[in-house]
Amino acid sequence: MNAADKKRVLREMLFARRFEERCYEAYVERKIGGFLHLYPGQEACAIGVMEAARPGHDYVITGYRDHIHAIKCGCDPKAVMAELYARETGCSKGRGGSMHIFDVEHHFMGGYALVGGPFPLAAGMAKAIKMKGGDEIAICFLGDAANNQGTFHETLNMASVWNLPVLFICENNLYGIGTATHRSTAVTEQYKRACSYGIESSQTDGQDIDQVYAAAKVAVDFVRSGQGPYFLELCTYRYRGHSMSDSGAYRTKEEVEEWGKRDPIVILRDRLVESGELTLDDYQAMDKEIFAEIENDIIPYAENSPEPKVEELEKYVLAENDPYVKGGVR
Amino acid sequence: MAEIMYWEAIRRAHDEEMARDPLVIAMGEDIGVAGGTYKATKGLYDKYGPERVIDTPISENSFTGLGIGASFLGVRPIIELMSVNFAWLAMDQIFNSAAKVRYMSGGQLTAPVVIRSPGGTAHQLGAQHSARMEKVFMGIAGLRVVTPSSPKQAYGLLKSAVRCNDPVFINEHELMYNMKGEVPDGEYFHPLEGSEVTRQGRDVTLFGYNISVHWSMQAAEILSKQHGIEAEVVDLYSLSPLDRAGICESVSKTHRAVIVEEAEAPVGVGAEVMAIINEECFFELDAAPVRVSAKMVPTPFNHTLEKASIPNAKDVVAAVLKMISGK
Structure with a gap:
């Protein structure tokens, strides 16, 4: 990343932070319903990895903490917010919600709400890519807790046996919902677990986007060059609760404060200020511009969009007018 | 019209669809080198190779999920679950991924997979290899469920299921693979709906x-x-x-x-x-x-x-x- 790239990703991370904070407010105002899993603290993970990959080209899949992954792939933030507002203009037409953001046009293949569910789906996309001979890769972003599901082990095994072009990104935020990883997991350094399946793996600091980018570049190049799957663990932390219904009782204020000092946005901002590539005034201006975009553009779009029609409740369950349902076409 | 066995009818449908479309694949336990427990894929490994006739590890949920993920990008997997009793292990991917993805993506993504599996009481296979599960599958929105009673249906339903854009579960029976019956000589697509x-x-x-x-x-x-x-x-x-x-x-x-x-x-x-x-x-x-x-x-x-x-x-x-x- 050159200086211009770094300024751009700083803006993307700040945008991600403000976007998610605004979601929080809308949720408290009861404008967003259901479950809401927010990303503050982990911004360098999705943005850093996708900076090293090809957003909109590589196929990305993730769990339910999915807004920022979708936006980084090219999904319009207005469509994401409209989805959270459950509107017809939402990226999943108001049928999916926060946990099921989809933008297939930009190869964001969805957020899924069963922990560990996307592992085999990602490997399957990699299988398809391999069969079709494309140069895309499949990227699966999940948390550390997903690695305690059977799908982790089953999928890594198959991905390795079949040498599939899939990159597994483990965003290790130290908690599976509200249970600390060391209380649930025998081997807490997640990258070591990939070794059982003969998969190349590494671990890096998920709070420092320069390090994320460097590690992801190695991983992406490895997978794209046909050498097989790769597992990259990013050590990170989420500043907010698991979801909006989180009591926070499982971790100390001191711990949250300690990780607060390793804010990925602050780390990059200060680095750019120190090297003279950014002033604090530039940063403030960037923040104001983001605020204006969210308040003047994104929120009004979501609020003013229509809800899905009840008459279309049963649309999208099955294919419409599929000829083979009636016995086909010669 | 030739009289062939139920397993031969399924095999023929596989063969025709795989010959037509290079993105049609078959996957499951022992379906390749071993030729399939019910011979439904006999000879196809030699004809189409290991990339398209895939012997999977015994990991039902994840190989089913892998087929579903491949179908997102246009691959048409025919997945064999060796016994419907093992399908319980794959329920998460069948129900939560294949059946729901069209709806929860607002129609953007579909999972056109075929999942075939035999259920039913056969010859003293015991409690964990004799169950019937159609009642479970038929209650799920977004999933089609068909069940062939004859070689003709076994052939024609599979042909239609492969080409249909919905996920289709085909409920077969342990005791019916050697049943004989007439199957049209030409291509035949059985309706997926009706009686x-x-x-x-x-x-x-x-x-x-x-x-x-x-x-x-x-x-x-x-x-x-x-x-x-x-x-x-x-x-x-x-x-x-x-x-x-x-x-x-x-x-x-x-x-x-x-x-x-x-x-x-x-x-x-x-x-x-x-x-x-x-x-x-x-x-x-x-x-x-x-x-x-x-x-x-x-x-x-x-x-x-x-x-x-x-x-x-x-x-x-x-x-x-x-x-x-x-x-």
Whole structure:
């Protein structure tokens, strides 16, 4: 990343932070319903990895903490917010919600709400890519807790046996919902677990986007060059609760404060200020511009969009007018 | 029209579809080098190679999920689950991913996978290899469920399922792979929806599906020859959606209904057909519909107990005689 790239990703991370904070407010105002899993603290993970990959080209899949992954792939933030507002203009037409953001046009293949569910789906996309001979890769972003599901082990095994072009990104935020990883997991350094399946793996600091980018570049190049799957663990932390219904009782204020000092946005901002590539005034201006975009553009779009029609409740369950349902076409 | 076995019909459908479209693949346990437990993919490994005829590890949930993920990008996987009992392990991917992805993506993404699996009581396979699961699959929005009772259906339903843009579960039967029957020589696509009258009758309708169509046909012959009762037999080859109109049409003709199922009665095909009759054509009935179903027990190992746990043609005859005589 050159200086211009770094300024751009700083803006993307700040945008991600403000976007998610605004979601929080809308949720408290009861404008967003259901479950809401927010990303503050982990911004360098999705943005850093996708900076090293090809957003909109590589196929990305993730769990339910999915807004920022979708936006980084090219999904319009207005469509994401409209989805959270459950509107017809939402990226999943108001049928999916926060946990099921989809933008297939930009190869964001969805957020899924069963922990560990996307592992085999990602490997399957990699299988398809391999069969079709494309140069895309499949990227699966999940948390550390997903690695305690059977799908982790089953999928890594198959991905390795079949040498599939899939990159597994483990965003290790130290908690599976509200249970600390060391209380649930025998081997807490997640990258070591990939070794059982003969998969190349590494671990890096998920709070420092320069390090994320460097590690992801190695991983992406490895997978794209046909050498097989790769597992990259990013050590990170989420500043907010698991979801909006989180009591926070499982971790100390001191711990949250300690990780607060390793804010990925602050780390990059200060680095750019120190090297003279950014002033604090530039940063403030960037923040104001983001605020204006969210308040003047994104929120009004979501609020003013229509809800899905009840008459279309049963649309999208099955294919419409599929000829083979009636016995086909010669 | 050639007479071939049920497994040969399935194999032929695989072969034709794989020859036509390089993105059609087959996957499952022992389906490649070993040729498949039921021979449904016999010889295909040699013809299409390991990239398209894939011997999977014994990881049902994840290899099913892998097929579903591949289908997102246009691959058409035909996934064999060696026994429907193993499908329990793959339920998360079938229900949560394949069946829901079209809806929750607002129509952007579809999972056009075919999942084939045999259920049913065979030869003393015990409780964990003899279950019937169609009742579970047919209650899931976004999933089509079909169940072939003949080689012709086995061929034509698979052909249509591969090309249909919805996920389709094909419920086969352990005991039916060697059954012979006529299959059209040319390509044939069986409808994925509807039902089929396999025997015309006027006195009572026997609703069956898969193996119970055969029990119903045997019962109908006995009823005709020994009791002068003409039973109509309706083959419910589509379990989801069920053919409401077809069910109603036959009941409106015979005014009596018996549903024959190998599975246990609760929350099953019989319960659903009775509900449809109630909703659609209750006043056409001359007698209360009944179910001929399995006993509510895990399938026993002992052969006598095993046979006693599921219905047969005699049970169907008895149910009809009781209904008609009112005794």
